[in-house]
Amino acid sequence: MSASVYIHPIGFVSGPQAEDGAAIRLAGSMVYASRFALVVRDEGKAVARRLFGARGFEEVVAGLDSTLASEAERQWANLQKVHAPIELGERTIRLDQPQIMGVLNVTPDSFSDGGEFLEKPEAGRAYAAAMLESGAAIIDIGGESTRPGAAATWEGDEKDRVLPAVEYCASMGAAISVDTRRAGVLEAALQAGAHIANDVSALRYDPRSAELVASMKCPVILMHAPGSGDDLHEGGDYDDVVSDVFDFLRLARDRAIAGGIAEDRIMLDPGIGFGKTLADNLALINALPLFHALGSPLLLGVSRKRMIGALSNEEAAHQRLGGSIALAMKGMDAGIHMLRVHDVKETVQARNVWRGMRDAALTDFAQLPMD
CATH class of the missing domain: 3.20.20.20 (Dihydropteroate synthase-like)
Structure with a gap:
């Protein structure tokens, strides 16, 4: 089993103003997330967990290998994706x-x-x-x-x-x-x-x-x-x-x-x-x-x-x-x-x-x- 990555939104605010813009709109909904946990699993177990804010993603992902970094970037974009009607x-x-x-x-x-x-x-x-x-x-x-x-x-x-x-x-x-x-x-x-x-x-x-x-x-x-x-x-x-x-x-x-x-x-x-x-x-x-x-x-x-x-x-x-x-x-x-x-x-x-x-x-x- 290869390693896998997961980005959990864990901190929420009533709107982006609450964090001076340092929050993302979650999947086009009316919910805003400002804190996140990046979790890496390997062989079915969590082996790493790093916390970051809405402006800290690039720093966190820089520590991953290229495959995990690519998947993390995809998930980060998905978390901010606005879904069409x-x-x-x-x-x-x-x-x-x-x-x-x-x-x-x-x-x-x-x-x-x-x-x-x-x-x-x-x-x-x-x-x-x-x-x-x-x-x-x-x-x-x-x-x-x-x-x-x-x-x-x-x-x-x-x-x-x-x-x-x-x-x-x-x-x-x-x-x-x-x-x-x-x-x-x-x-x-x-x-x-x-x-x-x-x-x-x-x-x-x-x-x-x-x-x-x-x-x-x-x-x-x-x-x-x-x-x-x-x-x-x-x-x-x-x-x-x-x-x-x-x-x-x-x-x-x-x-x-x-x-x-x-x-x-x-x-x-x-x-x-x-x-x-x-x-x-x-x-x-x-x-x-x-x-x-x-x-x-x-x-x-x-x-x-x-x-x-x-x-x-x-x-x-x-x-x-x-x-x-x-x-x-x-x-x-x-x-x-x-x-x-x-x-x-x-x-x-x-x-x-x-x-x-x-x-x-x-x-x-x-x-x-x-x-």
């Missing part, structure tokens, strides 16, 4: 503030809605409409349960579940992503009006998926999960979960680009809850700013996750709103571009208040006299 049919999704993706599960055993939207399409239609009216930028439709121990879904059944939901969401003019790892389901959904492939296997499960995404030129979300077969949770053993997930997503992105998928159509998801312990999930959430160094917009799915119950009296999924909002706010503070949530109205309200505070912070320092 996503064009989805008639909708344009800007990535300069956190956007909200609303979840619409059409499975018989959904942990969040108990299969209501599969059994009652009119309820699913009304729920999707309410999410759009509440401010959801995208509706994410899923027809297969990916919880631990769930049985694999036959492709025909998944199509029968997903396509009616795609059609009624498309009739509302919604931007639609399809949460599937099967190329046949994805192709049919795109033809029915969907726009984004949300692949929890990072295009590994179905060998046809990468070629389809490349040919259809649709945006794709690549998520980390340790398993590549039916059980996505299998094999979750990590030397260092943060670095290992980072490396996985870097390879997944590079494979996608090599397969003909445009880099600017790729979004990455660290896969909270997939093949990870509570400690793993907490480590990833605390290290979210690092993943901007990969150079792609980031999606975070933490809504109603099992970890919330583990931290709060084992509350059931429908009782996890407070924890979901807390984790969403953590994602916002990390510069996450897209939040996948069940409780759209409440999360949009939290985002709007968060943005108001961020906007105000950018002008606060203008009121202070300069020395």
Whole structure:
């Protein structure tokens, strides 16, 4: 194993004025970072860690060999990369503030809605409409349960579940992503009006998926999960979960680009809850700013996750709103571009208040006299 480098943003300010300009805007978001840690790993272990400020990068990188220096320079540029809006049919999704993706599960055993939207399409239609009216930028439709121990879904059944939901969401003019790892389901959904492939296997499960995404030129979300077969949770053993997930997503992105998928159509998801312990999930959430160094917009799915119950009296999924909002706010503070949530109205309200505070912070320092 060769050595590898990682640049972690570790210090944050309300705006560049707070540090007289010595802060970077993180991945085009409303978050500013002023302090960083450059970590070098070798043979699976951290062997060096150097701290630096926003104006100290050149000095730190000068001490690295040429290969590591080149990768560090790439990551440093990625941390400051401004991501273009996503064009989805008639909708344009800007990535300069956190956007909200609303979840619409059409499975018989959904942990969040108990299969209501599969059994009652009119309820699913009304729920999707309410999410759009509440401010959801995208509706994410899923027809297969990916919880631990769930049985694999036959492709025909998944199509029968997903396509009616795609059609009624498309009739509302919604931007639609399809949460599937099967190329046949994805192709049919795109033809029915969907726009984004949300692949929890990072295009590994179905060998046809990468070629389809490349040919259809649709945006794709690549998520980390340790398993590549039916059980996505299998094999979750990590030397260092943060670095290992980072490396996985870097390879997944590079494979996608090599397969003909445009880099600017790729979004990455660290896969909270997939093949990870509570400690793993907490480590990833605390290290979210690092993943901007990969150079792609980031999606975070933490809504109603099992970890919330583990931290709060084992509350059931429908009782996890407070924890979901807390984790969403953590994602916002990390510069996450897209939040996948069940409780759209409440999360949009939290985002709007968060943005108001961020906007105000950018002008606060203008009121202070300069020395």
